[in-house]
Structures are given as structure tokens and as C-alpha cells.
Amino acid sequence: MAQRSLRPEMRRAAKEAPVGDAIMSARDLSVHYGAFQAVRDVNLSFYENRITALIGPSGCGKSTVLRCMNRMNDLIPIARVSGEVLYHNHNIYGPNIDPVEVRRRIGMVFQKPNPFPKSIYDNVAWGAKINGYRGSMDDLVERSLTQAALWNEVKDKLKDSGLSLSGGQQQRLCIARAIAIQPDVILMDEPASALDPISTLKIEDLMQELTRNYTIVIVTHNMQQAARSSDFTAYFSVGEDRAGYLVEYGPTHEVFTNPKDPKTEDYITGRVG
């Protein structure tokens, strides 16, 4: 796969195309954990086939916001979400929306690689199977693993356990698993933070490749990663009341070269956080 040509410098030109409609947006999104307000009034849009990075210091609520995007916060009993999250202008917190349907359209890759303790093949095929995939499963598995830049490494051992792979390979397997059900949006929660630099680079290259078909939202602690791989950046901070809020949001090169808010500048220049 011609990954090198997709390094960020080369990519800038490719992304000159005008930004399309927002595929998802948060409207006045607030999250409480019990009595504690974790996130306050976030307004944010994610654009089709673009990568949006959420950055900010620990505890600023960026992972919480990410988990709101496919209702993974529903799994935390004390979490309460207010405001709206629009997906193609449908509020995914609306009364008639089943979170299962939401998650089938908005996939997720987690911080720590979490393949199922099943074969590599079954890891990829399971999601498609339960969602009623009608086509050839072998083709889908091959296609998904190829898109996740893992096929060449595992094509001879598809029956091996997913847990037998290295950390970086496991994370790409998780990405293959996520794209096998062909969602619209892939949420990535610090997908490379548990990986070594080389695996990290592979994941970043892979993200660029995936933007052809998918919209990606990534939470990262690594500002270079945000700078070199994202199209938009949202900077979150923690307020006096310990609630996270959105400080600044815009195209990545603007946020990094010409931040409007002094807090953003302090953070990206390494003075805080």
C-alpha cells in the first residue's frame, strides 16, 4: 500500500477540496456524572470525510464528548446527557432512537486494543454477521483487513487468535473490525496511546487512507499527532468548576498556527497541560 505518499505534507493539497456538510454536530451538549458536571455546553460539527481531533488536558471531557457521539455513555449508569447530538439532522438522543442503531452507524476504536478472544477472521466477521451482512464474508474480511493495512501480515493465519497479534496489529484489527460493518463515522479514543512510535505512525497513515470513505473523530494527547493528521481541531479545557468546555474549534492549521484564544496558544506551545 502506498502509505508514504499519504504523509501529511503531501496530503494538504489533496484536502483542498471544499468542506462538505457537517455529518454530525453537538448542540449545547452537557454531560453530568451524578451531581458532577463533566462537560458544559459543547457546540461542535464534524465534517464528512475529514479527521477532527479533540485535544486538551486530562479531565477536560474530550473522551466524554467522544463517547456521547455513539451513545457509549449510556453504559455508565450515572451519566446523564443533555443537549442534542445531530447525525444527518436526527438527534441520536431523540425518543425514537435505539442506541444499537446509532452504534451500527457510528463505530468506535478504543484506547487499549480490545480484540475478542476469537480468531482474527471471527473478530472481523462477527459485527457483520450480527448486523445481517448478506454478501461473501470471506471477501468482506479480506477487504476490511486490507483497508486496515493488516491483510498482508495476517492472511496466512486468519484462524489464529486475535490476541496473538502485537499491540499495533491488535489495534489495526480493531479498526478492521470497526470498518467491517461500514459505519459512516469512526470515533477513535486515543487509538495510538498504548502503541510504540512505529505502530502509531501506521495507525496515522491508516487514518488518512480511511478518510476516503469515513469521517473520523480522534481524541489524542499527542499534539503532533493532531497537527499532522487532522483537518479540524477542537481544543477543550477545564473550567473553574472542573467542568470541561470547548475553547476553540477550527481548521487544524489555523488552530495550531494562529490560535484565537490565548489558552489554546498556551496549550499548544506547551506552556500548560
Added chain:
Amino acid sequence: MSSLPTPKNREAIFTDRLSARKRRGMIFRNVCLAMTIFGVLSLGALLYDTIGSAFTWAAVEEREVRGRVQPNVVQTWSLWEGIYNRDELQRLTAENYPEAEFRFFSWVNINFLTNFPSRFPELSGFRSPLIGSLMVIGITALLSFPIGTGAAIFLEEYGTKGWISRIIETNIANLAGVPSIIYGLLGLTIFVRGAGGLTGGQTVLAGAFTMTLLSLPIIIVAARESIRAVPPSQRQAALALGATRWETTYSHVLPSALPGILTGTILAMSRAIGETAPLITIGALTYVAFDPSGARDIFTVMPIQIFNWVTLPQATFHNLASAGIVVLLSILLTMNGIAIVIRRKTERTW
């Protein structure tokens, strides 16, 4: 004292008194060792006693029973006594029982496993209690495994974690500690008297239902523990693929938790197979000279038969009781061994 140089960066004065601290550690180590030795010795004494009484040296005469010549054990000595003191015992036999032959006599033998209990100890067997126990435990396992697993799944995966769930949790944990005779009284009321039409009274089925009640709390607690040990990241991974709660549980949580659930079930079964009190309470018999014809027939179980033999005055029946204990312990050890193998084979690090 120390061969290492004193650390340079010292602001405060330290008197580390290392040898006193190590001495204290040594005392605790030795106390723990003594406790371990106590436990091992008690177990050893139990085995020594039981084995010595199940495998004996005996003075055996012959007598005719129902037209067939059968051995008649007139006196027995423990295995260990015979090993150390064989000549003396031989002399005693020749002196006291001139007709008798002095030889090794194993009370655990083919006859013991295939005969029904009898008034002649040498002919007496363990067949009906063995079959009765296996039937009761078989039915108990078939009932309590699905019920216990189902309850554990509901409590862990579906139930909300509120005060109701905490009350239920505490209650189940307490039920696991309720004396078994109370389950016997419950079983007598519900399954023998109340549902006598279904169970047929004091039958295998009533016994199995009672044992199910007894094992359920243990199985539920064990199953909940192993379901809880499945990392949340596995559930999140499945749910994030658009799986329903049930698909997640069935395909990912249960397969990972199953070894733990099976282990818990087997351990609960090995507790149940040794239970006497609840089955006496529901009216299991002490003397059964036939195979139970089905689940709705009267029965006895191994511990009841053992108890029955122990209460008889003749010494040779006590040897039979020991033989019964050897069989019961062998079955228990086999079950626990299976549980260990299952756990070993499926150990997983996430």
C-alpha cells in the same frame, strides 16, 4: 553491621533496626508454617484413619449363605497395624480363630460397588446409594446450572445497580451460608408435601429439587464473579459494533465466563453430593435394596448409607463405612480435579 555504605542524603536520623524487623517477619512466617502443618496433619490423620479402616487385614472364615460359600470376616485390623505387626496378628488369628485364614481384605472391591446393602458386611454393597447419589446430583446439575447462570446473567448484565440489586446480592450471599437442614425443611414442605403430585413424595426428584435450592446461591455467586471478571472493554467492543445486549452477552461475555461458571457449578455439586441432613429431612431412606426405577422413586444417597453403617454396632460395618467414604472422597476429588483442569485449560490474560 551493613556491608553497604550509609546513604549520603540524610536529613533525619534513621535507626532502621533491620535485624529486629526481620526477626518479627520470621516469627510470623513460622506461625503461618505451623498453621499450614496443622491443616496438613489433620487431613493426613483423616486419610490415615479412613484408608486404614477401608483396607484391612482380616481373619476370614468361610460360611454358607443362600447355598453359596461366602467369606465371613470375624475380626479386622487396620492396614497400618498389619504392615508393622503382621506376625503378631497372624499368631492372634491362629490362636483365637483356628478355622480362619489371615489375609489382606479390601472393603472397596467389586462386590462393594455392585451389591446392594445387606446384613452380612462381607456381602454388603454400595450400589443403591451410589446410583441414588449420581441420579440426585445429575438432576441437580441439570437444573441448577441453567437457573444459576440465568440469574447471574440477569443480575450482572441487565439488572440496574440500585439498592434493590444490593439487597438481592446480600440475600443470595447469605443464602449460601444457610444451614443445609433448613433447605431440607423447605424441601419437605414444598417438594414432598406441597408438590407431592409432581415429585411423588420422598423421591429422587424431591431430593434433587432440594439440592438445587441448596446449590443455587453458590452457583449464582460464582457465576456473577466470573461474569464480572470479563473486562468491560469486551462488552464495549461488541456494543460499539451495533450488537444488542443479548448478542454481546451470548457471544462474548458467556464464553469468557463459562469456565468460571462451570468450576463454581462443579464445586457446588461436590458440596451437594456430601450433604446428608436435607435428604434425611425430606425422608430419603437409609436402606434401599433395589435400583431406583426413575426420578420418581424412593432412594438413598452415599452419606446416608455411610451414616447408617457407622451407627451399627458391629466393627465390620465400620469398615464398610470407611469403604463408602473412600468411594465418596474419590468422586469428590475427581469432580474437583475436573474443575481444576477446566480452570487451567481456559486461563486467560486480557
